[in-house]
Amino acid sequence: GQQLNQSPQSMFIQEGEDVSMNCTSSSIFNTWLWYKQDPGEGPVLLIALYKAGELTSNGRLTAQFGITRKDSFLNISASIPSDVGIYFCAGLSGGSNYKLTFGKGTLLTVNP
């Protein structure tokens, strides 16, 4: 099956720092998504990318859909304590049903 390699596995940063994480795949995806999951909650969609090369921002978050359609990155600028959580990339394959494949996640810890 399709697999996503997400890195880094975990990050420990100081408040105010920028952070970057990325996701690569051996398969092409039509859409890349980035989610955040807080403890005891389900994932919440942060950014959706629909076109190769697309660069999209949502507040302090910026994400890009790689030209090859096999990778994506997420940047968070000026981190704050509430950015703590697990960030997942997900690739969406088309076809008869729109199926999400998730990466293993990046655990972000922000030290105030």
Place this chain on the structure above:
Amino acid sequence: EAGVAQSPRYKIIEKRQSVAFWCNPISGHATLYWYQQILGQGPKLLIQFQNNGVVDDSQLPKDRFSAERLKGVDSTLKIQPAKLEDSAVYLCASSLSDSSYNEQFFGPGTRLTVL
């Protein structure tokens, strides 16, 4: 607007016992998904419903897992009998439809511990 509701939030059982989880999707959402999220992993799709029909159950271990969505609204996921490796969070999600990409909204999950 109410989100996706799941119950129970936590369940502890012994191996070989049975367990059932319940999900109520967002009102009007035709598509419902069950995911399994093992500790340290991303969610993995188990089964996808469009209304009350199964669209994809290719990753559902059918010898022990079953799911239904009889009236096209609520859904239940059952494990019988449970194994130690079934310990995970079971997430339910819903979206408007599966005819094109629509955002999936996730519930808080049910954390299952099998002893």
